[in-house]
Amino acid sequence: MFKPVVVDLKNFSSTRNAVDESCAAQVFKTFHGFYGALFLSKFATGLLDGKGHDRGIHSAKTVWATALQRFDFATVGAALDACQALHSKFPPTMPEFVGLCIAHQPQTHTAPAQPRIEMGQALRSAYAAKCRAINAKHAQAAEIKAKGYRPWEPTLTGLYQGIAQAVALAGGDEVAYLRSTEAA
Secondary structure, eight states: OOOOOOOOHHHHOTTOOHHHHHHHHHHHHHHHHHHTHHHHTTTOOSOBOTTSOBHHHHHHHHHHHHHHTTSOHHHHHHHHHHHHHHSSSSOOOHHHHHHHHHHTSOOOOOOOOOOOOOOOHHHHHHHHHHHHHHHHHHHHHHHHHHTTOOOOOSSHHHHHHHHHHHHHHHTOTHHHHHHHHHHO
16 A cells, blocks of 8 residues: 655765764664664565665664764763653654754853944043043042142131141241131
8 A cells, every 4th residue: 555665875865974874773773672663663664675674774774864963972872861751652753853862962152242332433532531531630639639738627717727737838937826826
């Protein structure tokens, strides 16, 4: 009633290599161990090749090898381990097994590219002018502090203190006189 589907191996994939086929052969062995004839019966056609192997199973191994060629052995092994828990009663289909392989691939974390925020020349000039004004203000304050300037109270006493400080810097005797008048 149904014709068995057999893939012509010579025309199927020119990128196959021994590593891919051995990986698929290992998957088939493991699934045969897990699920027995339930797995292999899905692919068996009854047509034998020259070596006495079923052509349908050989064809399925080739298809699986092509699907698994992008994964390394460790990833396929991790997916096989996951099959025992996730597919305990029935074997997974090839797309399900490829999905397990994708899920068990090592993650590569890359930082997302940070977008650059560009600033126009006019805005840059405005910020530079503000920064220069702030720096000049701080430099002036530091210079005044280095000379010994102290702010006075805005009262008559503050005025006396300012005059006394000015006279003290000049080196005169008026300081004693002003202090005596302040005490009175």
